[in-house]
Amino acid sequence: xxxxxxxxxxxxxxxxxxxxVFAQPFSEQITDYRVKIQxxxxxxxxxxxxxEYYFPEAKHGIYRYLPYxxxxxxxxxxxxxxxxFLGILMDNQPIEYQKSKKEGNWLLKIGDxxxxxxxxxxxxxxxxxxxxxxxxxxxxxxxxxxxxxxxEVAIKQVEAEVxxxxxxxxxxxxxxCYTSSSYCxxxxxxxxxxxxxxxxxxxxxxxxxxxxxxxEVKKPYHRLLPFIHYRVESAWFLLFPLIFLIYFVxxxxxxxxxxxxxxxxxxxxxxxxxxxxxxxxTVLDEVASNREVTATLIDLAVKGYLEIKDLGExxxxxxxxxxxxxxxxxxxxxxxxxKKILKAIFLDTKEIKLSDLKTKHNSEIxxxxxxxxxxxxxxxxxxxxxxxxxxxxxxxxxxxxxxxxIFALVILxxxxxxxKFSMILGLDFVIIGLVVAAFAWFMPQKTKKGVxxxxxxxxxxxxxxxxxxxxxxWQEKENILEKFLSYAILFGVTGQWLKAxxxxxxxxxxxxxxxxxxxxxxxxxxxxxxxxxxxxxVNAAMGSVSSSAASGxxxxxxxxxxxxxxxxxxxSW
Numbered sequence: 302x303x304x305x306x307x308x309x310x311x312x313x314x315x316x317x318x319x320x321x322v323f324a325q326p327f328s329e330q331i332t333d334y335r336v337k338i339q340x341x342x343x344x345x346x347x348x349x350x351x352x353e354y355y356f357p358e359a360k361h362g363i364y365r366y367l368p369y370x371x372x373x374x375x376x377x378x379x380x381x382x383x384x385x386f387l388g389i390l391m392d393n394q395p396i397e398y399q400k401s402k403k404e405g406n407w408l409l410k411i412g413d414x415x416x417x418x419x420x421x422x423x424x425x426x427x428x429x430x431x432x433x434x435x436x437x438x439x440x441x442x443x444x445x446x447x448x449x450x451x452x453e454v455a456i457k458q459v460e461a462e463v464x465x466x467x468x469x470x471x472x473x474x475x476x477x478c479y480t481s482s483s484y485c486x487x488x489x490x491x492x493x494x495x496x497x498x499x500x501x502x503x504x505x506x507x508x509x510x511x512x513x514x515x516x517e518v519k520k521p522y523h524r525l526l527p528f529i530h531y532r533v534e535s536a537w538f539l540l541f542p543l544i545f546l547i548y549f550v551x552x553x554x555x556x557x558x559x560x561x562x563x564x565x566x567x568x569x570x571x572x573x574x575x576x577x578x579x580x581x582x583t584v585l586d587e588v589a590s591n592r593e594v595t596a597t598l599i600d601l602a603v604k605g606y607l608e609i610k611d612l613g614e615x616x617x618x619x620x621x622x623x624x625x626x627x628x629x630x631x632x633x634x635x636x637x638x639x640k641k642i643l644k645a646i647f648l649d650t651k652e653i654k655l656s657d658l659k660t661k662h663n664s665e666i667x668x669x670x671x672x673x674x675x676x677x678x679x680x681x682x683x684x685x686x687x688x689x690x691x692x693x694x695x696x697x698x699x700x701x702x703x704x705x706x707i708f709a710l711v712i713l714x715x716x717x718x719x720x721k722f723s724m725i726l727g728l729d730f731v732i733i734g735l736v737v738a739a740f741a742w743f744m745p746q747k748t749k750k751g752v753x754x755x756x757x758x759x760x761x762x763x764x765x766x767x768x769x770x771x772x773x774x775w776q777e778k779e780n781i782l783e784k785f786l787s788y789a790i791l792f793g794v795t796g797q798w799l800k801a802x803x804x805x806x807x808x809x810x811x812x813x814x815x816x817x818x819x820x821x822x823x824x825x826x827x828x829x830x831x832x833x834x835x836x837x838x839v840n841a842a843m844g845s846v847s848s849s850a851a852s853g854x855x856x857x858x859x860x861x862x863x864x865x866x867x868x869x870x871x872x873s874w
Contacts, residue, residue, distance in 0.1 A: 362412015
């Protein structure tokens with residue numbers, strides 16, 4: 302009897318363990334999402350999406366939307382992808398579907414409105430799309446949002462297979478997989494023609510290969526403001542905008558032109574008023590940008606708030622990387638924008654690689670950098686260098702120009718039902734709006750004090766650019782590299798300046814060997830290129846995190862889940 306009971310218990314226990322295998326999921330979900338992406342030599346891609354969808358209750362089918370309209374936020378351009386849908390199946394049989402365009406997406410409504418389905422069904426969507434590959438100087442790549450981030454249901458399992466047009470050595474293939482959650486893993490395997498990504502969450506993948514494998518195709522970008530083609534018998538309609546242009550030039554001379562300074566630029570052998578590089582750069586070109594951020598970062602390193610280590614060139618594409626390590630030095634004496642820059646770099650960590658900075662905490666970094674740049678403008682204004690905040694001036698004039706453009710657009714739309722004069726009037730306001738928007742950049746006006754300090758800054762820049770001419774002045778100074786390095790990076794003369802100091806006879810390499818804020822490159826030839834690379838790469842990193850990932854950007858630098866082409870989402874109906 303005991304044997305019978307024991308056997309029955311074992312059988313029941315095994316059945317209990319097997320229940321998950323045979324049981325159906327209770328909630329509506331995608332149980333399996335498999336995508337095959339075939340890259341063609343002509344740079345088009347063929348995509349096959351196999352979506353295993355579970356319906357716990359009766360529905361007509363699913364809908365899937367795919368973005369075709371992408372905005373390059375950095376260059377303010379639009380790109381419309383060219384899709385060709387090659388067939389849609391349900392359970393390997395053709396299924397009725399409707400396609401339409403809505404808010405920059407192709408909307409596929411799949412299913413029969415006269416029928417319903419329940420349980421698990423396999424939907425297969427085949428399409429070919431152009432202009433999705435990105436091209437760089439050292440490689441080409443596919444940056445593809447496999448599943449999209451806007452599905453209304455959970456996705457339990459994802460597999461993406463990227464097939465290359467020819468055999469490529471695996472050691473030169475670059476791959477990257479981003480998941481929708483830091484808790485989810487993504488397994489990657491690759492051979493000479495195929496890379497496979499597997500995860501238990503939605504993913505975005507990047508695959509890079511050497512130049513010459515795929516044809517480089519120019520993408521048909523369009524500017525946000527379309528060109529208006531309208532033929533008229535004469536150009537008399539330009540008379541009104543011409544009169545306005547003459548007036549606005551006069552207005553600029555009154556309200557936008559800086560007052561006169563000394564009129565001559567003399568070399569400055571010391572840092573004018575001991576200005577930090579960020580404030581110097583802001584008054585020099587009236588812009589607080591990534592260049593000022595980079596120079597400030599170097600200045601903070603010299604002052605002991607962080608350490609920088611050159612990690613050298615790594616990977617097949619020989620990209621240089623740097624490690625930033627936060628020290629324990631107190632921030633009390635720092636200016637507000639300096640604190641914001643440190644926050645943007647480190648956030649919740651003590652050290653970070655520059656390459657990781659491009660992908661980590663994108664929105665928080667962007668917010669801190671925006672605040673830092675705003676503080677730079679506020680500091681410049683509070684120093685008495687500008688008659689008003691440059692950002693407010695530019696925004697007001699640019700807004701006025703856009704307002705005129707919208708007014709012109711209304712006139713042009715109404716002109717379809719009106720006469721030729723209304724069309725000409727609309728074109729006039731378009732041109733006037735463009736004039737006002739174009740002048741917006743030049744309208745911030747310096748005070749007399751601002752002009753005088755700018756002339757001194759230009760004199761200081763002259764001193765650094767022509768270091769060998771002023772040999773004796775440099776030889777008299779102490780701690781030259783630490784004191785002036787951030788300004789060399791600000792002015793973009795790092796390599797030229799270091800070479801001049803070496804020619805003068807100053808111990809450049811030895812100084813860097815003993816430096817606490819910078820380690821990694823001491824041979825002069827390598828040191829010069831390393832510092833130039835540091836400035837360039839930090840600028841690039843700051844630029845990549847100041848805006849969301851653009852469709853034409855690399856997935857290896859500044860990429861993340863949800864970036865690149867592809868994407869979209871879906872649900873049931």
